[in-house]
Amino acid sequence: MLKRNALQVLASPPRPGRFLRAAFWGTLLLVPSVALAATVKGQVKGHNELINPVWEESARPDTNRYTWREPSPTVRSDFRRLFGLAPKELCIAGISKAKVDPPKVPILVLVGGGRTTPVTLVVAPGTRLRFRNNDPFRHRLFAVGEASLPPADMAMAAERDWTAPGPGTYELRDELAPSLRSWIIVKEGVASIGYPNRQGQFFLTLEPGDYTLEFFFAGKPIGTPRPVSVAGQDVDITREPIQVALPKDKDASKDAGKK
Numbered sequence: 001m002l003k004r005n006a007l008q009v010l011a012s013p014p015r016p017g018r019f020l021r022a023a024f025w026g027t028l029l030l031v032p033s034v035a036l037a038a039t040v041k042g043q044v045k046g047h048n049e050l051i052n053p054v055w056e057e058s059a060r061p062d063t064n065r066y067t068w069r070e071p072s073p074t075v076r077s078d079f080r081r082l083f084g085l086a087p088k089e090l091c092i093a094g095i096s097k098a099k100v101d102p103p104k105v106p107i108l109v110l111v112g113g114g115r116t117t118p119v120t121l122v123v124a125p126g127t128r129l130r131f132r133n134n135d136p137f138r139h140r141l142f143a144v145g146e147a148s149l150p151p152a153d154m155a156m157a158a159e160r161d162w163t164a165p166g167p168g169t170y171e172l173r174d175e176l177a178p179s180l181r182s183w184i185i186v187k188e189g190v191a192s193i194g195y196p197n198r199q200g201q202f203f204l205t206l207e208p209g210d211y212t213l214e215f216f217f218a219g220k221p222i223g224t225p226r227p228v229s230v231a232g233q234d235v236d237i238t239r240e241p242i243q244v245a246l247p248k249d250k251d252a253s254k255d256a257g258k259k
Contacts, residue, residue: 037207038230040094043238044200049245050084050217052119054181084217086196088115090244091185093122094192094204094211094228102126106161110134111141111154114179116172120216121183124190125167131160140175143184151175169219183219200241206230215244 084090102124110117112134123129133139133154141160143149149162149170164170164186174180191211196202204213208230215223223244228235 036232037205038232039234040204040206040213040228040230041234041236041238042092042202042204042213042226043241044086044090044092044196044202044215044223044244045241046223046243046245046247047086047090047196047200048078048083049247050086050090050222051082052084052089052181053218054179085119086198086200088117088195089119089217090196091118091120091122091216092194092196092202092204093187093190093214093216094206095187095189095214095225096191096209096211097189098209100124100189100191102128106130108132109182111139111174111180114177116180116182118195119182120185120218122185122187122190122193122214122216123164125186125188126163127186128161128163129184131162133158137176139177139180141172141180142175144171144173146170171219183216185216185219201238208232213242215242217244 106128107121107123108130109121110132116131121129131141131154133156136156138156138158139154140151141149141154142151143162146165148165149172152160154160164184167186167188170184170186172180172182172184192204192206194202194204206228210227210229213226213228214221215225223242226237226242228237
């Protein structure tokens, strides 16, 4: 049986760039407490092709979400298109076949700026989450179709704890902020998780054993799971980057070939 402690993510209000630095240098959550734990260093690619479904939802005429912004010609074309922010939205989980105990302390999820940090979170069953409102106005966070987390007022700096009732995917929304859309994936065997930096590099801290690295975005698994064995020494798998998404034109060509 694996035993581990959890680190609270951003236990104090974040300074600019703090979250991204943390995502770059290591695992944010569920860090094992065993001295023999090793670091797994990896690389994803295609993460800048991921599109948050909240943008697709906002683009529908019936949502009445309008914008008068225009792309700037002085900005490079590859930065004028929308793509997900991997350090918040792409969660990488090290999954063990052994039973994993939930953390003894709650995992902190910040609510602010029209979204949560992180946006996608993968946890073991029984993990307690603590939502904190970092905005100067109230929020009414709730889990879609889940009675254990109904809408309720959260004033500025207020906190609210919740434990998902069991394995599955839970979508979080906010009655007062339609742009907020986040996902909690509860899965057996989650030993450690991390988030890549903008360049796709990631780190996971794992005890010796056999694991499968799985990748989640917007509440769904993406890419191909990667097996990895840890024997007490650091493991570097960056030479074989893991494809988590393909450009849309390649996806279209692939679909056409199938037809």
